[in-house]
Amino acid sequence: MSEPLHHDLSAGTERLATDRDVIGLLGLIAYTELATFGRLATDAANAPTLAQRHQLSRHAGRMLARHELVLERIADLGGDPEAEMGAFDGIFDDFESRTPSSTWWEGVLKGYVGHGVADDFCRLAADGLDDRSRDLVLAILSDGVDSERSATVIADAAAADPVLASRLALWGRRLVGEALGLVQSLLAEREGLSRLLADGAGHRTEAGTPGSADVTGTAADRQAWVFSQLTAEHTRRMGRLGLAA
């Protein structure tokens, strides 16, 4: 590797995460963005109208551009982009098989909720990164403000059809439950992610961020805090769609 991967954010904190963990998180993000691209583009191809096909295709293209940026950063850090993505191959299979969507709208909402939770989780884990990687990850993920635009497809339809809105609200609750289950598996199976979250908690404790888990907390405490953060974001996200969370 050609450069130091992290700089201590405070002299008082010992980092738990390793350089490998940093690259590992980037691999997760790259894999997630590729999966999101595939889902959005497929939804786009099957959209009811040309305007929706066009709008969702553009959005998918932006996700692919993000993905490429993350791969570049992995290579910069001396990692093998394909291998780092490959380490996460299949992580969504269980989530997908547990949430078969019965309509196009349910599929679009699944992509939106699933991607939203994944983004939020990566944002939390990014708090444990070195400054430069964290800035890159946050810049990439907050390009997702744009992604809210794809949500107008759902919001418009839900506003026009109360029955659809009510079905989608129910579906959203199902989806977030399954998504949190996936996060739980990831935390149990990927120790690097746990270390990043622990470091992130440390940074937040020093910064005095209210509501953050204490650095001295247990892994279970941290997981509970992560879930509460992800759930709160999900509620806001559903609110933007005009759907009850």
Add this chain to the structure above:
Amino acid sequence: MSEPLHHDLSAGTERLATDRDVIGLLGLIAYTELATFGRLATDAANAPTLAQRHQLSRHAGRMLARHELVLERIADLGGDPEAEMGAFDGIFDDFESRTPSSTWWEGVLKGYVGHGVADDFCRLAADGLDDRSRDLVLAILSDGVDSERSATVIADAAAADPVLASRLALWGRRLVGEALGLVQSLLAEREGLSRLLADGAGHRTEAGTPGSADVTGTAADRQAWVFSQLTAEHTRRMGRLGLAA
């Protein structure tokens, strides 16, 4: 419109195509690229391996970038990009319903053959465009040299599996027949495309291009010539895949 759309390529030839026809062809190309993007991205999402998913996703992203360039050109010419694409909405529906693919490989080959024929047809029609639009169209379409890369997915698999290769060769013949049927419908229903092809034939006659249909030929002559060109390109394309045409 803010600029003249065409410049006489020769003083001796009267153009048949109108400015509207030029924008119309760009609309067809934009629509085709968007459809190709959707097909490739869907194939990518369902690809057997992560490496294939990655390779095909990137290729899909390039098709989307082409699509955006064509939309920009339509807007430059004073056209409404959404409306021009919309004029072709659904043109592939019949082709799709007549060629249900029974395996992932058949789907990928369908995209490759269908897109190849569409590109070749647009290239022939582009011969009837003004210089600037033609240059843009040809630059966009020949970025498709790149697209040959996606064909390595098929070529590699066919080389490793003679039974698959033989089934795909048969499938390719079916596909090109249906694609030529689609071209025939387009020529019958879209007079602007016929006018562009007639102008293109005129340009080739003046340039003395061997084998080109004479400008004085009938529409049926030109269609026969278009079919012979598309068939010859298809044969070369299948050859690059190691498949008998």
